[in-house]
Amino acid sequence: MTDRHSAAPDRLHSLPRYRQPHPREAATRHIVVLQSAAACASFVGELQQPLVLNQENSDFSARLLEVLGSATVGSHVYIMGDEAFVWRIHAQARAAGLEDDEIDITHSIVGQRSVYCVHCGLTQSSGPAPLLTCVRCNVGLEVREHFSRRLGAYLGVCTNPDQPFAGARP
Structure with a gap:
């Protein structure tokens, strides 16, 4: 998720501001979506039984649609990768019915x-x-x-x- 409240005065309001993810203790299901293994944050080890989806896996697209489609109340999605990846996955999560406060976005790879x-x-x-x-x-x-x-x-x-x-x- 972007951090809207820590905006520097010299930055435009519309620019995304990224922060490091932190485990959501109230979440009953942790879904971690990675662009690659290089995007992985150390916090994943702090999550209880996280479901990790990596774009480098051949069945990524099908699994992502399945997991997002079956997400229930209490699920939390953590997305990590370059900006093109994280916002594409964010749109898919929103289309599947997740709310912004159920999604954390971390721009963890320089890229597209x-x-x-x-x-x-x-x-x-x-x-x-x-x-x-x-x-x-x-x-x-x-x-x-x-x-x-x-x-x-x-x-x-x-x-x-x-x-x-x-x-x-x-």
Whole structure:
């Protein structure tokens, strides 16, 4: 989960703020979702009988859907990985009926993040670079310091307003 109350005054409110997860003592079922073994936090050993799902396993997608679909009241999900991974899994957990306070998000691996192109509506993975070219509409994008929790993505806007369609109108 992001920490909304420890925001530095020089950071925008919409930027996600991550914290280290801590075991939820009231939880009756601990579900840990990892992008890779490298994303694992030492706190997993503190959990009582955690169910650990690792994206590196071949049956990850099917198991994730099954586990999230059968999550009951008292379940708590801990998600660890890069930003693109944690927000994708967060969206799946929310779609399965879990509430935000039943989900902890830890950005534990440097890697990909999702960027939403405001020109064509595509959400695409990108590295940390502030500039990229949209793979669908070919518009040069500047990645803004604005994050949509609903989309799980940063906002990408045209770097050259004189050529907002990269020379070809959609």
